[in-house]
Amino acid sequence: MSAKAWIIDGYVDEPACLGVPPYISPYIRTVAGVFLDKEIPVTYHTIDEIKKNPGLLIEAGTVDYIVIIAGMTVPGKYLGGTPATWQEIEQLGSALNGPHTFLGGPVLFGAGKSGGKTAVKKENFHVDTHLIGSPAGALSRWFSGNTPSATFDYHIEDPWSVKGASIITQHPCYPHVMCEIETARGCSREVTGGCAFCTEPFYGKPQYREQKGIVAEVAALSSSGAIHFRIGRQPDILAWQAGSGEFPKPKPDLIEKLFSAIRIAAPSLKTLHIDNVNPGTIARHQELAYEGLLAIVRHHTPGDVAAFGLETADPAVIEANNLKATPDMVFEAIRIVNEAGNIRNDGIPELLPGLNFIAGLAGETSRTYELNREFLEKILQSEYLIRRVNIRQLMPFEGTKAFSLNELPVNEKSFHTFKEWTRKQFDLPMLRKVFPEQTILKSVVIEEEGEISFGRQMGSYPILVGIPMSIPKGSVIDTVVISHGMRSLTALPYPVLINTLPHKALKWIPGLSKKGIVKILANRPFQTIPAFEKATGLTFPPGFIDLTVP
Known part of the structure; x- marks a missing residue:
């Protein structure tokens, strides 16, 4: 009887990789590729599916191999799924006695419940084998009788990413699944230690994936029905293939070729977005960065976000944590992204910056939050747009400088006052602009x-x-x-189906009074737009109102 395998997706969230639904991480697809390369059928389930239907564990107990992928190193709040806790991983490991169980992903760096608390590095998750380093590479080595530990190597893993692309059809969100695409791993600032809190330097110096490997994977995913892609698994998309150095010079011609080739490889795509962009790269290489951003805008889809790791606007905290850019440099980067991407297409901006703040970094004081607020006020006073501001508390990992040097617990009053001010005084007016x-x-x-x-x-x-x-x-x-x-x-x-819109939803029509609601209910169905306008006294742009009656 042939062997069978399962992959249980406990979800990942790292500085340069997201795998929480509707996202699916590259780890899942390459591990699937290893099994399929060995002609072992593989079934995919998410941790949420397991929790909703514990009976799945009975079925899981009948297979030969189970790989669990999990780990949050930048915890957040999620609508699409709830990442596996280390307790849940332990429970899975204990419950699955029949199959050989594996665990891989950033959970092996450490595990924590939330920001503001130190991640705990655990040695025992009650699984049979830890897949150290590259989960797919380590799994392949285990099958060959070697130690289950492997560094990432695109020449080895690219074929697995192609072979495992079809696993996306088993995702519960399919076809509305976002494929996180990898272009690079490791941090160019690893030579100076990187940012004190970040786990990306654990992967070493940058390894840049070749265009042919990226495009082959995108084509395979497209053939499996993928229409949503994020070029997100890298710390800085502008540094792709840019060479060595702490802040390598962008190569806009290569970025142009990459995004153009992706479009050709996935002609039916609906979404093509990016994630991390180092504001320090933009500020230090402004013309080249601007050209690189324009190349992205030419080939992506609107509504895109370039996420900036500002972390803090306090110079003392920046120095203490070896951060990537000063507030002035980040502001310049905001300007440049707005110049390249603040153009509306289908009503929404093409590409805008996003900002990340981290509380609890070494050197932080109450003054830090004042400087953060002043920085956001400066943006509000400018004409520049920001898509979103993310504020979280530090979760330090063993092996990072922040593990021993931090300001945890944070000053709760200062933190929550800043967060509340940002939501009310910055986010709300900014959303109205965007x-x-x-x-x-x-x-x-x-x-x-x-x-x-x-x-x-x-x-x-x-x-x-x-x-x-x-x-x-x-x-x-x-x-x-x-x-x-x-x-x-x-x-x-x-368009607004005025003849069938539920009563409770009618009150949300702009400018419609209670009296107008009564008139709509009394006079529906309207046969003409002028009849609706006469009854309500409202006029909307062409296409806003639809008189269709089922």
Whole structure:
């Protein structure tokens, strides 16, 4: 009887890799490729599927091999899934007595419940084998009778990424699954130790993946039905193939060729976004970075975000933690990204910066939060747009400088005051600029159904959209922005089906009074737009109102 394998996705979130639904990480696909290369059928399940249906463990107990991939080194809040805790991994390991169990991913660096607490490096997860380094490479070595430890090597792993691409069809979000694509691993600033808190230097000096390997994987994913891609598994997309040095010079011609080739390899793609961009790279090589950003904008899809690791606007904290850029440099990078990407396409900006702050870094004082606020106020006073601000507390890992040098626990009053100010005084007015009322958001995927249904577009850091009516989970709809929250939008399905819109949703129509709602309910169905306008006294742009009656 032939062997069988399972992959259980406990999800990963690293500085340069995301694998929480709707994302699927490269680790999953290369591990699947190892099994398929050995002609071992492989089944994929997420940790959330296991928790919702514990009976799956009975089926899992009948297979020969189970690989668990997990690990958060930059914990966040997630709508699409809940990453596996180390306790849940232990429970899985203990429950699965029949198969040979493996564990791989950043969980082996350490595990923590949340920011603000030190990650604990565990030696025993009650699994049979730890896959050290590259999970796929280590698994392959184990099958060959060698020590299950391997460094990442694209020449070895690229064929696995192609062979394992079909695993995405088993993802519960399929076809609305975001494929995280790897272009590089390791940090160029590893030569100086890197940022004090970051785990990316654990992977060593940068290894840049060749274009042919990237494009072959994208083509294989596209053949398996993938239409959403994020070129996100790297610390700085502008440094791809840029050579050595702490801040290598971007090569915009190579970036142009890469993104153009991806478009050709996946002609049906709906999303092509990026993630991390080092603001220090942009500030130090402004013209080359600008050209590289323009190359991305020419080939990506709108709504993209270049995530900046600002971390802090306090010069003392920057120096103490060997951070990548000063506030002035980050502001310059914000300007340059806005010049390249603040162009509206389908109603939304092409490419905007995002900002990350970390609380609890060495050298932090109450003054740090004042400087952070002043930096955000400077942005508000400019014409530049920011897509989102992420504020989290440090979770230090053994092996980083921040493990022993930090300011944990944070000053709770200073931290929460800054966070609340940012949400109310920065995020809200910025969202109104980025997504003005009556902005059309296309292809919103509904993730939660209820009296208020919640959905997001596919992409990097998509805005949460609340729709005040029940819409089936998995539906894909166009919406129109009606109002703004601090980190979310309220929208209605677009065009607005005025003759069938539920009573509770009618009140969200801009400018519609209670009296107007009564008139709509009394006069529906409207046969013409002028009849609707006469009844309500409202006028909307062409296409806003739809009189269709099922």
